[in-house]
Amino acid sequence: MKILIPHNIQINHSSRIQKSVNYFLSYCFVFCLFFSHNLIYAQPSSDNQFAKPLKEVLNTIEKKYGVTIKYADSMVANKKVIYADWKYRTDVEVTLDNVLKPLELKVKKEKDKQYKLSNYEYYRWNVEDGWAELDRIAAQYKTIAEWEKRKAILQPALLEAMQLNHLPASPGSQPIIANARKFPGYTIKNIAIEIMPGLWVNGSLYQPEKQKGKIPVILHPQGHWDKHRYRPDCQYTSAALAKMGAMIFSYDMFGYGESQLQVKFEDHRTSRAMSIQILGSIRILDYLLSLKNADTSRVAITGGSGGGTYAVLMTAIDNRIKVSAPIVNLSSYFYGGCPCESGMDIHSCGGRTDNVELAAMAAPRPMLVVSDGGDWTDRMPEHDFLYLQKIYSWYGKPENVTNVHLPNDKHDFGFNKRKPLYEFLAKQLQLNLKAVQDQTGNIVDTTIALEPENAFYVFGDKGELLPAHAIHGFENVEKVFGQEIQKAKNNEVKK
Numbered sequence: 001m002k003i004l005i006p007h008n009i010q011i012n013h014s015s016r017i018q019k020s021v022n023y024f025l026s027y028c029f030v031f032c033l034f035f036s037h038n039l040i041y042a043q044p045s046s047d048n049q050f051a052k053p054l055k056e057v058l059n060t061i062e063k064k065y066g067v068t069i070k071y072a073d074s075m076v077a078n079k080k081v082i083y084a085d086w087k088y089r090t091d092v093e094v095t096l097d098n099v100l101k102p103l104e105l106k107v108k109k110e111k112d113k114q115y116k117l118s119n120y121e122y123y124r125w126n127v128e129d130g131w132a133e134l135d136r137i138a139a140q141y142k143t144i145a146e147w148e149k150r151k152a153i154l155q156p157a158l159l160e161a162m163q164l165n166h167l168p169a170s171p172g173s174q175p176i177i178a179n180a181r182k183f184p185g186y187t188i189k190n191i192a193i194e195i196m197p198g199l200w201v202n203g204s205l206y207q208p209e210k211q212k213g214k215i216p217v218i219l220h221p222q223g224h225w226d227k228h229r230y231r232p233d234c235q236y237t238s239a240a241l242a243k244m245g246a247m248i249f250s251y252d253m254f255g256y257g258e259s260q261l262q263v264k265f266e267d268h269r270t271s272r273a274m275s276i277q278i279l280g281s282i283r284i285l286d287y288l289l290s291l292k293n294a295d296t297s298r299v300a301i302t303g304g305s306g307g308g309t310y311a312v313l314m315t316a317i318d319n320r321i322k323v324s325a326p327i328v329n330l331s332s333y334f335y336g337g338c339p340c341e342s343g344m345d346i347h348s349c350g351g352r353t354d355n356v357e358l359a360a361m362a363a364p365r366p367m368l369v370v371s372d373g374g375d376w377t378d379r380m381p382e383h384d385f386l387y388l389q390k391i392y393s394w395y396g397k398p399e400n401v402t403n404v405h406l407p408n409d410k411h412d413f414g415f416n417k418r419k420p421l422y423e424f425l426a427k428q429l430q431l432n433l434k435a436v437q438d439q440t441g442n443i444v445d446t447t448i449a450l451e452p453e454n455a456f457y458v459f460g461d462k463g464e465l466l467p468a469h470a471i472h473g474f475e476n477v478e479k480v481f482g483q484e485i486q487k488a489k490n491n492e493v494k495k
Helices: 016-041 054-065 092-103 127-138 144-161 232-243 257-261 265-269 272-290 306-317 346-351 355-360 384-394 415-429 474-494
Strands: 068-070 105-111 114-119 176-183 186-196 199-208 215-221 247-251 294-304 323-327 367-372 401-406
Touching: 054 068, 054 092, 092 105, 127 355, 127 384, 144 306, 144 346, 144 355, 144 384, 186 232, 186 272, 186 474, 199 232, 199 257, 199 272, 215 232, 215 272, 215 306, 215 415, 232 247, 232 415, 247 272, 265 272, 272 294, 272 306, 272 474, 294 306, 294 415, 306 323, 306 355, 323 415, 355 384, 367 384, 367 415, 384 401, 401 415
Parallel strands: 068 114, 215 247, 215 294, 294 323, 323 367, 367 401
Antiparallel strands: 105 114, 176 186, 186 199, 199 247
C-alpha cells in the first residue's frame, strides 16, 4: 500500500508521524482480520453451537407452525438458542419445549394456536407426570406396616430439611395482646407471639362470646391472597367458626401483614420463609394449647392455597393436630408456587416425596380436601384422592378422608369452600352448626360487621408500638435464626 504525504512535509522514517502511520496501518490490518474472522464464524456452525437469537427462533416458529407467541421483549433479550435448527419437530409444542426448556422458559397455551411465554415453573408438572410420580412413590409400600415405616422416615426428614430438627427454644416472653373487642356471638383480640428473640408472628384470636368448659382449637394460616387475614372471606370464616364454639387463630405469613414492620414483602419469597412460618405455627400452637379453655383433644388446622400447604406440613410433623383441612391446595402435580412452600428441600425427603404423600401422613386423622376446576386441584377426584382413600382404608377408616370437588369454581376461599369446611369441622370437633344457620337451615356467614385493616394491628397504625428489641431486616433474621439453631444444638449435646 502506498501512502501519499503532502510535499511540504519532510519525512523521516524515524519520525513520530511515520510511526503513527505504521501503527494505524497495523490496526487496520488486525481489525479487518478480526472482522472477517467473526463474520465467518457468525454463520451457524458447530463452532458456535448453531446459535441463533431467541427472538429470531420464536419468529420462525410462528411462521412455520402458524401460531402466535406473546412475550415481553425483556424476556427474550440477550438470549440465544443453541443448536436452534436441530430442535424443530413436526409438533409445535414439542418444538417449543425443546427450544425453551434449556433457557428455563416455557409457554402456556391460551387458546388454539396462541401461546404465552413464561418462566419455567419447577413446581408445576403435567398432570400425567404428577400422577406417575405419585404412583412411583406409592409403590414403595403395600401394607400399613410398610407405610408406618415410611412415615417414620419422612417426619424427621422434613424437620431436618427445614432446619428445624434442632428446634430453637422459645424466648419465653408473654404474648402481646391488643384491641380486644366483642361482637354478637364472638370476640376478637389481636396477638403477637415472639417466636425467637426479636421476631413476632401476628394474628387475631377469635373465640365464642359465651363459653362453657374446654373448647376446640383451630389454626388458620393465611395464603397468598391480597389483604391476607384482613380480607372479608377470612373474617367470615373466623367469625363463623368462633360462633360455632371454637377458638380460631388467623395469622400472617412471613413478610405479610404486620410482619412487614420487620422485613420486606420481597423477603417472603425466600426459602427461609418456610422455616420461619413452620416455627411460627409451632409457637402459636404451643400458646393456644397452654390456655385454660383449650381442648387439646380437639385441635384442627385449615388454610387455603399457600395456607393449605401449611395445613399439610403442620399435620405431617406435629401429632398434636387431630384434624386437617387443606383448601384449594393439594395436588400431585403442583409443589407450591412460592419458595415459602417448596424453597427448602422437603420434596427430596425419603428419596423424593410430593404434597399428596405428605398429606397422607395425617391418616387416620380426619381430613377434608376441597378442590376446584380452576386451578391445579382440578383433577383431584380422578387419581390423588383415590390414593388418599387407599391409605386411610389400611387403617379401616376410609370415611375419615373426604373430598369436596367443585368443578365450576375457581381458586379462592369463597362460600362454596367455606360451607363444606363448616360442616366438616362441626362434625369432627363437635361444633354447633346451628349458630351459623338461618331459620330455614341454610348456612349464612356474611352477616358480621366487617372491620378495617387497622383494627387487626397489634403494633399500632404506624408500627409505633413495635418493641425496641425487634429485629429489622432479613439479614438480621437469618443471623438470629442461625444463632438460635446453634444454641439448640449445643443444648442437646449437653443433655
